[in-house]
Amino acid sequence: MRETILDLKNIRLVRDGRRILRDVTWRIAPGEHxxxxxANGSGKTxxxxxxxxxxxxxxxxxxxxxxxxxxxxxxxxRRRIGWVSSALAETIxxxxxxxxxxxxxxxxxxxxxxxxxxxxxDRAEALLADLGCGAxxxxxxxxxxxxxxxxxxxxxxxxxxxxxxxxxxxCAGLDLxxxxxxxxxIDALAARGGMTLVFVTHHIEEITSAFSHALLLDDGAVAAxxxxxxxxxxxxxxxxxxxxxxxxxxxxxxWPRIGAAAPTDSKSEARNTKQRPNG
Ligand SMILES: Nc1ncnc2c1ncn2[C@@H]1O[C@H](COP(=O)(O)OP(=O)(O)O)[C@@H](O)[C@H]1O
Ligand SMILES: [Mg+2]
Numbered sequence: 001m002r003e004t005i006l007d008l009k010n011i012r013l014v015r016d017g018r019r020i021l022r023d024v025t026w027r028i029a030p031g032e033h034x035x036x037x038x039a040n041g042s043g044k045t046x047x048x049x050x051x052x053x054x055x056x057x058x059x060x061x062x063x064x065x066x067x068x069x070x071x072x073x074x075x076x077x078r079r080r081i082g083w084v085s086s087a088l089a090e091t092i093x094x095x096x097x098x099x100x101x102x103x104x105x106x107x108x109x110x111x112x113x114x115x116x117x118x119x120x121x122d123r124a125e126a127l128l129a130d131l132g133c134g135a136x137x138x139x140x141x142x143x144x145x146x147x148x149x150x151x152x153x154x155x156x157x158x159x160x161x162x163x164x165x166x167x168x169x170x171c172a173g174l175d176l177x178x179x180x181x182x183x184x185x186i187d188a189l190a191a192r193g194g195m196t197l198v199f200v201t202h203h204i205e206e207i208t209s210a211f212s213h214a215l216l217l218d219d220g221a222v223a224a225x226x227x228x229x230x231x232x233x234x235x236x237x238x239x240x241x242x243x244x245x246x247x248x249x250x251x252x253x254x255w256p257r258i259g260a261a262a263p264t265d266s267k268s269e270a271r272n273t274k275q276r277p278n279g
Contacts, residue, residue: 003066005030005164005196006051011060013046013220020046021057022221028213033190033197035207035228038217039241044200045085047217048166052081065163082157085168089149094142098133098152099124101141105159120159127155131185147178151185158195165189168200183208204232209252216240228254 006028013021021043028034038044049055050062053074062069065080082105092101102124103116116124128137131151136144144152150170157165167186171179183206190197190210199211207214207228214231216224224236231237232254238245248255 003030004028004063005032005065007061007063008047008051009061011047011050011057011062013043013050013055014058020220021050022219024060024217024220024222026215026222026225028196028198030196031193032213033211034199035211035214036198036200036217037202037204037207037214037231037237039202042217043220044217045168046220048083048168048198048200052083052164052166053078079160080163082154082160082162082165083168084150084153084157084166084170086146086150086170086172087168088153089146092141092149092153095140097138098128098141098144098148099137101152102128102155102159105156124155124159127158128152131155132181145178147174147182150174150182154185154189162195164196164198166198166200169202170199171201171203171206179206186210204237204247204254204256207232207254 008026011021011024036044050057064077125137128134133148133151136148171182187208187210211228214228216231218240223240224231232247244259246257
């Protein structure tokens with residue numbers, strides 16, 4: 001059996017006296033794909049930076065792909081983790097061709113200095129075609145649509161053959177058709193196996209059936225985690241997002257309805273009120 005993908009225990013992170021991550025324990029087993037949900041500033045990106053070895057926690061232990069941090073060369077481990085975000089698109093050289101951007105994934109750098117081999121170029125072209133972007137291979141990154149840019153960045157991450165691919169708000173800013181194309185692409189990657197996906201989103205309807213598990217982060221702490229269906233069951237989600245919300249499930253997707261909270265018992269309601277003395 002393959003090693004555990006991710007094993008975080010009691011992760012704490014304090015910055016400028018602020019507690020940004022609070023006692024986060026999270027384990028990803030092989031074969032699972034995770035969705036991560038949480039409000040802006042709840043610590044999603046920070047937690048994933050800890051998990052990918054670009055940020056050192058104040059406390060707790062991190063083990064990725066079977067290797068506890070502190071016992072391995074982090075640069076080596078980071079190469080096995082791909083990262084795609086809409087923020088990343090802004091750091092990319094917009095005048096380079098889509099193909100050059102994908103090839104730059106070989107060195108996990110934003111620029112391409114070395115001449116790629118014919119085999120590497122073939123592979124980059126195949127990845128682009130595979131992700132439905134074959135037609136824009138020669139186009140400048142800057143003129144590609146946002147949806148194409150995200151797929152180009154996924155192809156770039158895949159150049160390094162990652163075992164864990166983190167998609168941090170990859171759908172941000174996409175219109176509906178572009179979002180659905182990207183989600184279908186992500187689903188296909190998940191179904192293929194061999195690579196674990198972590199998909200960060202604010203939008204519950206973007207969580208497809210490819211995501212077996214979900215983690216709900218609230219102010220740096222885990223509010224809920226487990227099988228996606230359970231985590232999205234309503235009550236916890238409503239209290240974390242501070243809005244009454246009910247999830248309807250259609251065709252393997254989760255659709256939020258606002259103002260239709262799952263019934264809560266009056267006792268827990270009373271407890272919640274007591275915990276917030278200032279309203
Ligand atoms: N380097 C940093 N120094 C201080 N505070 C930070 C730093 N990075 C993030 N934060 C703070 O940590 C909190 C969580 O940020 P982040 O992980 O980016 O949230 P999310 O990705 O869920 O929107 C925010 O309040 C943010 O301002
Ligand atoms: Mg973020």
